Amino acid sequence: MNTTSALRQSWIIMLRDLKHWQREPWTPLFGIAFTIMLLLVFGYLLGGSIELPGGGDYLSYLMPGMFALAMMFGLEGTMTAIANDSKKGVTHRFRSLPISSVAVPLGRAGADLANSTVELLVLMAGGLLIGWRAGGSWSESLLAVGLLLWLRFALLWLGIFLGLVLRGEGGVMAVQILVWPIGFLSSVFVSPQDMPAWLGFLAQWNPVSATAAACRELFGNPAGITDGILADHPVAVALVWPLVLAAVFVPLSARAYRRLSV
Amino acid sequence: MTLAPPLEARGLRKRYGDTHALDGFDLTVAAGSVHALLGPNGAGKSTAVHTLATLTRIDEGEARVAGFDVATQHAQVRAAIGLVGQSAALDEILHGRENLVMFARLHGLGTFAARTRADELLEALDLADAADRKVSTYSGGMRRRLDIAAGLITRPAVLFLDEPTTGLDPRGRADVWDAVRRVVALGTTVLLTTQYLDEADRLADRITVMDAGRVIAEGTPAELKSRLGGDRVLVVLPTATGSAAAKVAVAAAVSGEVRLDEERAEIVVEAGAEGGTAALLAVVRALDAAGITPTQVQLREPTLDEVFLHLTDRPTTTDRTATADGGHR
Missing domain, CATH: 3.30.70.100 (Alpha-Beta Plaits)
Incomplete structure (x- = not known):
């Protein structure tokens, strides 16, 4: 199976996934509404009582974290879509067609990235409305957006893998609950330096923290941390973490898809 | 052009654990005909279709589909066949036409060719009026016909229909029967499996009666009925x-x-x-x-149960309630 035809097939599947949203737009709309709600809760309800190490405005610290968190929470939607799809008859047909085994997962990835790009733009517009500002240059801001989508792309494959492996309701529910503590155990809302040492250590190594730290630097927002690798080389870590995740979960997803029995 | 029959199987055997799903199965299907595999649940009909469609490997025996060996020429066999399974393999949210266009494009057709082919098939299977409706609004018979249309995209030499009317209401069954006749009129050879004698009688040129992985009778509907x-x-x-x-x-x-x-x-x-x-x-x-x-x-x-009683001197291997009512009258 050559690359051109695999990409063409993925494109066709992606258009199909996007058409599903066009016909039934509640899932993506609810996803965006949910992220805005989180932003308002943390920015206004809790934000006033949080002091940052190294100083700075909390809302400016929070926004890049929210962007990264939205990218991570996206994996839940990916997983649910893949798990539901794999139980339906159309998957049987896809598997019997002479197409590449990455076409269906890659099509999903394309559609979800498109969805996340829109979500990110809405969130950034919302942030600008409530007083967040990107202080860096245009190219730095673009790089930040690129890193956010890069994180989304990598976690997408984790979502695809989990969706294929945990097809039962129970497994999907477990992941939907687990993304919360894992998402919060990061630098998104609170600086890891303000956490107990061991928690702070885990939070620093959360891939979401790396992308959040890189975005804070590139957008010129308060870093919230004063030393450690995330303070010194956030962009490099935000490039490498998703690369590692993708290297592990792209092949695992392709294998899980081939092994799917419908 | 090959003069060999599009479907030929000799001595197929397939075992799952202790069960002989196929136990020396033979079949010859003439080009452009409809051939029915008739038998109760568990007779090995679906296994026979799956082995001929290269979805299941055979343990013993040999089979050729459209002149290609099912054991060694998977890709060629798959390119020459269409397979319609027991449950509809369709996207419920897309429209009927969108389904066919998508599958055609995934088969490698360009956008324009895919649209043309989809329209031809919608017309051929009498679905043109419902082409721009979501599949989730389709009746069982319409879904099955769209499924058959999807199996015909590549103009296969042989179309396999695995229990095409199971679970359909009488109207849906009549629609699917009509669709099968249209498919044959297009020149495709059809192998269908069924539990219903009247279905085999109405559609098939020849019927092979199966039980426990073996052929227990074979002939035209008229021959079989007089012999049975x-x-x-x-x-x-x-x-x-x-x-x-x-x-x-x-x-x-x-x-x-x-x-x-x-x-x-x-x-x-x-x-x-x-x-x-x-x-x-x-x-x-x-x-x-x-x-x-x-x-x-x-x-x-005669009902299927009576046919089996006649041929094997015992009722069908499934529970009698499934077949005693004939299920199909």
């Missing part, structure tokens, strides 16, 4: 009392086999060579002469 005892005369008596005497009276008047179901107070007579109407008259005269007034007398085609 022809039509049946059903006599329903008011009570079981005296049913044995009624059986004796009837048996003396006809040449075919007579069976009594005491529990239901029913007598079933094989019409045999003399033909249905003659047997019916003979039965009525014999009952009248014996002073027995039945609650019902009717002439009907």
Whole structure:
């Protein structure tokens, strides 16, 4: 199976996934509404009582974290879509067609990235409305957006893998609950330096923290941390973490898809 | 162009653990014909189709589809066949036309060619009016027809239909039967599996009757029906009392086999060579002469269960309730 035809097939599947949203737009709309709600809760309800190490405005610290968190929470939607799809008859047909085994997962990835790009733009517009500002240059801001989508792309494959492996309701529910503590155990809302040492250590190594730290630097927002690798080389870590995740979960997803029995 | 039959299988064997799903299965299907594999659940019909479609490996024997070896030429076989399974393999949210266009494009057709092919198939299977509706709004018969259309995108030489009318209402069944006739008119050879004798009778040029992975009878519907005892005369008596005497009276008047179901107070007579109407008259005269007034007398085609009883001298291997009602009348 050559690359051109695999990409063409993925494109066709992606258009199909996007058409599903066009016909039934509640899932993506609810996803965006949910992220805005989180932003308002943390920015206004809790934000006033949080002091940052190294100083700075909390809302400016929070926004890049929210962007990264939205990218991570996206994996839940990916997983649910893949798990539901794999139980339906159309998957049987896809598997019997002479197409590449990455076409269906890659099509999903394309559609979800498109969805996340829109979500990110809405969130950034919302942030600008409530007083967040990107202080860096245009190219730095673009790089930040690129890193956010890069994180989304990598976690997408984790979502695809989990969706294929945990097809039962129970497994999907477990992941939907687990993304919360894992998402919060990061630098998104609170600086890891303000956490107990061991928690702070885990939070620093959360891939979401790396992308959040890189975005804070590139957008010129308060870093919230004063030393450690995330303070010194956030962009490099935000490039490498998703690369590692993708290297592990792209092949695992392709294998899980081939092994799917419908 | 090959003159060899599009489907040929010799001595196929397939074992799952201790079960012989196929136990020396033979099949020859002529080009442009409809061939039915008839048998109860678990007879090996689906396994036969899956091995011919290269979805399941055979343990022993050989089979050629459109001239290609199913054991060694998977890709060629798959390119030459269409397979429609027991459940609809369709995208429920997309429209009918969108489904066909998507599958056609995934088969490698360009956008324009895919649209043209989709329109042709929608027309051919009488779905043009519903083309721009979500599949989730389709009836069972419409879904099955769209599924058949999807199986025809590549203009396959052979189309496999695995129980195409199972679970459909009578209207849906009639629609699918009509669709199968249209498919054959396009020049495609069709192999279908069914549990319903009347379905095989209406659609097939030849029928292969299967049981426990083997062929137990083969022929045209007319040949099989006459060999299987022809039509049946059903006599329903008011009570079981005296049913044995009624059986004796009837048996003396006809040449075919007579069976009594005491529990239901029913007598079933094989019409045999003399033909249905003659047997019916003979039965009525014999009952009248014996002073027995039945609650019902009717002439009907044999059920699958009766065919199996005739061929194997035992009922179908599935539970009797599944087939005793004929399920298909």
